[in-house]
Amino acid sequence: MKEDRALINDNAYDLIKLHGADILASQTYRDLSKNIQHHNSNTFAHQVQVAVLAIMYARRYRIKVDVRSLIRAALLHDYYLYCWHDKAHRPKGHAHHHGETAVANAKRDFGIDDFTAEIMIRHMWPINVFKFPRIKEAWILVWADKKATMRELFGNTARVDRFERKK
Numbered sequence: 001m002k003e004d005r006a007l008i009n010d011n012a013y014d015l016i017k018l019h020g021a022d023i024l025a026s027q028t029y030r031d032l033s034k035n036i037q038h039h040n041s042n043t044f045a046h047q048v049q050v051a052v053l054a055i056m057y058a059r060r061y062r063i064k065v066d067v068r069s070l071i072r073a074a075l076l077h078d079y080y081l082y083c084w085h086d087k088a089h090r091p092k093g094h095a096h097h098h099g100e101t102a103v104a105n106a107k108r109d110f111g112i113d114d115f116t117a118e119i120m121i122r123h124m125w126p127i128n129v130f131k132f133p134r135i136k137e138a139w140i141l142v143w144a145d146k147k148a149t150m151r152e153l154f155g156n157t158a159r160v161d162r163f164e165r166k167k
């Protein structure tokens with residue numbers, strides 16, 4: 001399968017650039033770098049980090065995945081468009097509801113399909129205990145999101161400079 005081979009051979013950042021080109025080119029998306037995510041990390045860098053880790057995990061365990069959907073879900077899973085550290089603008093129940101907000105925004109701005117939405121919407125399990133992941137891509141996103149959070153809390157951020165626009 002062509003996409004599986006790509007997952008094994010290609011650089012994770014190249015795959016993200018390939019499948020997330022429209023997302024990474026969006027000014028709204030790039031402005032997520034102004035929103036704090038965890039400690040030293042911002043929401044843009046966090047989502048890139050999650051996409052890199054998701055690719056690495058699928059690659060390491062040779063899990064056949066829908067590469068494009070997994071990458072797009074990872075890049076957009078926290079696309080809720082506010083800074084959750086800003087208590088004045090953070091909606092009530094942020095931890096439980098931001099997956100749905102991210103899906104709605106991603107459908108509006110990038111036209112994501114239902115499969116990608118299904119991966120995204122369950123990423124807060126087990127905090128959202130009833131949103132149990134039902135497909136392998138969703139499990140990979142849950143794992144990558146938790147791993148990225150732990151890395152960011154200890155100061156490791158993604159190499160978002162690899163996506164700087166060439167002048």
Ligand SMILES: [Fe+2]
Nearest residue numbers: 077078098123
């Ligand atoms: Fe999240």
Ligand SMILES: [Fe+2]
Nearest residue numbers: 046077078145
């Ligand atoms: Fe996240």
